[in-house]
Amino acid sequence: MMSSLWLFGAESAWRVDTRRPSTRADHLIRVVAANRPEWRKMRRKSGEQGSAAVAFTLATFLVIFTVVTVYLFLAKIWWFPPAISDFGAQIDAQFHRTLIITGIVFVLAQLGLALAIFRSRDRGQKASFFEGNAVIEFIWTLATVIMFVGLGLYGEHAWAEAHFQGAARGALQLEVTGQQFAWNFRYAGPDGKFGGTKPELVSASSGNPLGLDPRDPASKDDVVSPVAYVPVGQEVELLIKTQDVTHSFYVRELRLKQDAVPGMTIHMHFNATVPGEYELACAELCGLGHYRMRSFVSVVSRDEFDKWMGDQEAALQQQ
């Protein structure tokens, strides 16, 4: 039992000091001291002066700091924008569960520290002597394990939905390509196939930022756009790529972030239910223009989407 307790960090026993060698001299001193309860002799001047004022100030600061922090998290003056998908709502729920648990621990720990500082300040008293408490240590260790690991397990649902399952059948495929310092979106067009690309054909200045290969028939109807349009309530599958260095696709309202990694195509999916124009900001350092590498994802009605797509395809025909 003792050895298993030690695993959890338990001390041997309350006030019983098994580590100290018990010599005859030690014993003698204890007997003498027990008959001379003038513990005040142990007082020393150093550190006592002003300790009440310092203790009070430090404890008060910790209390104020705790109150202000809790207020700012409740007031939500600076906060995330409303989520625009069911998935986003799940993330928010897990965030709030975490906020409540960490909030309680935060308040208890900071106030506990303030209380210990004020209560145990040097008033000339004798410090109590104890080197641990097996029961208390076991309980708080177990409580922490359940709380933290339980929280972690709970949050895996949302992650699993984002990553362990693919996009729903019939999802709109949308390729996202990052490059220093712009985003380009590509739709497969009526044939439903993305055409081939070649690095040597890439030329942003001549209107072929993705390097579409004109000799591949599948690429002829591919729609390339610097901003994205998606229909509301439609499952969208993202194919995230980059041409040069690592970038990161990040739309706050979707609660989605995914690095675009050179040499990889990474799949994500979402279903936005609230129309609007949402800003996409690069979230992985990609060079000097990182701060201005942004675009927009517009969630629009099916009609608007069809109209926009029709315009794009018409423009393609005229080329």
Place this chain on the structure above:
Amino acid sequence: MVTHDSGGHHHPPTSFIRKYIFSTDHKVIGLQYYFLALFSVFLGMALSMLMRIHLVWPSAKMPFTPGGQMTPEQYLALMTMHGSIMVFMVLTTAPQSGFGNYALPIQIGAEDMAFPVLNMLSFWTTLLSLIVLVSAFFVNGGAPISGWTAYPPLSALGQIAGPGQGAGQTLWVVGVAIFCIGSLLGALNFITTTVDLRAKGMTLGRMPLTVWAWLVTAILGLLAFGVLLAACLLLLLDRIAGTSFFIPGGLVVTDTPIVSHTGGSPLLWQHLFWFFGHPEVYIAILPGMGVASHVLSTFSRKPVFGYKAMVGALGAIGFLGFCVWGHHMFISGMSPYSAFAFSLLTMTIGVPSAIKTFNWLGTLWGGRIQFTTAMMFGLGFVSLFVTGGLSGLFLAQPSIDLYLHDTYFVVAHFHLIMGVAAIFGIFAATYFWFPKMFGRMLNETIGKVHFWFTFVGVYSIFMPMHFLGLAGHPRRYADTTGVNFLGPLHSVHYFITLAAMITISAQLIFLFNFFYSMKAGQKASENPWNATTLEWSIPSPPPFDNFAGRIPVVYRGPYEFSVPGATDDYIPQHLTPERVGKAH
């Protein structure tokens, strides 16, 4: 008076150069590391100050920018160098190599480190790496802009990827590689010294928690820096020898195809880097935990609550620290299934961390707290560790990380826990051991002023950053005008910059106290704090071989405070049982 001649009794060097420059004395080397870190921390702070000014007043004229205002690449160069200098040259050197070098041999009753010449080489290697790193500022193109994490291909492709990615990035890689070598040598020395050179009676269970922390940190260093060294060499080869460890084929940079590389993996670097990088966080903070435990016990006049649990927690944090690097990579494109394991292991690290916090509170509870400046910083450490640790529980969950990754929330988290908490550990150690190091006391009144500016200041700087992150503000943005949703956050940036200006200025108070007290401080006695460990049994400052040939024998644990029955409220470790209770 018995003289223990250890056989290797050596005489102090007399020439200035052997005594202070190429010294093999662990105390001088410890101070050399400390001053290296002191120089670096002020350099690093100056860089951050320029960044903060630029974020709030983008058109402000800067002295080093001939064209007037700061360019984005200059901002990113400052950011890269701030991070690299702070992590490597401050947080890795001061708590471990600085204080560890100075105090560890004395605390275990040794005359010096196990390998004094190797120790000297570690320092000079580290100094060389600092020089190489800082020289990146002065080459064509300036310092690198890829951050202290140096993700390829940005860091691997050379000048074409951006200004500073040419010679500057090469110097960075070489500098960090040299630093790894110095750290490996140091770690080897620390482990050997702790294992082999403990005085008679200094059993493992009687080692101060500072020594335990330095030992665990050294083990982490030995395992982690080798990996970073290898990663740096591979990156260097990619840069100068045409290899493709980290560069895949088919890349096109600003319409120019990169035809010379193919088949590499950018994620390989991230795995190698964070396999080092996460233990590195604990390399920075574990010594601070040791110092906090030590100082809290000493000035509460109480034994550390749950000594064995504290040692166990140090070991657990060290071990788990190697199993969680993937939590830096949830959105990197690695297998989402591994995120599950990395997340749960990371949440598990919260357990030993919580044990430490509980035990610190347990140590304070029922004590007789003396508010020395060292104690104030120790208490501040606990508060900061709680605040910075709890935000980690958000980032440890991949689902929440989908939103918060690479935002200012992360910046707030790691600055509080590995930056500021570790710095508070360094300050606590400085105020605690200064009398031993220089034979004079630091001024306590100035120390208190310094504490208040710093404690209130760091919270004012870093707490608001959580809210920037919650609002989705990506980190490493040279400018806040490029993205619309950042506009409303300007007032928060403004507040942070003001807080940073005040807090950084207040560090001059510390600098003044440090050098003033070194010259004119009140003379320190052998044991001004009535502490128990061995360094307080010898003169301040200690003689060349620490114990003047009389190696102490240890009779008891390190935290025998307020033992019932004893005359004094502390019983030093070296006191023979016969002398306990008599005047000493």
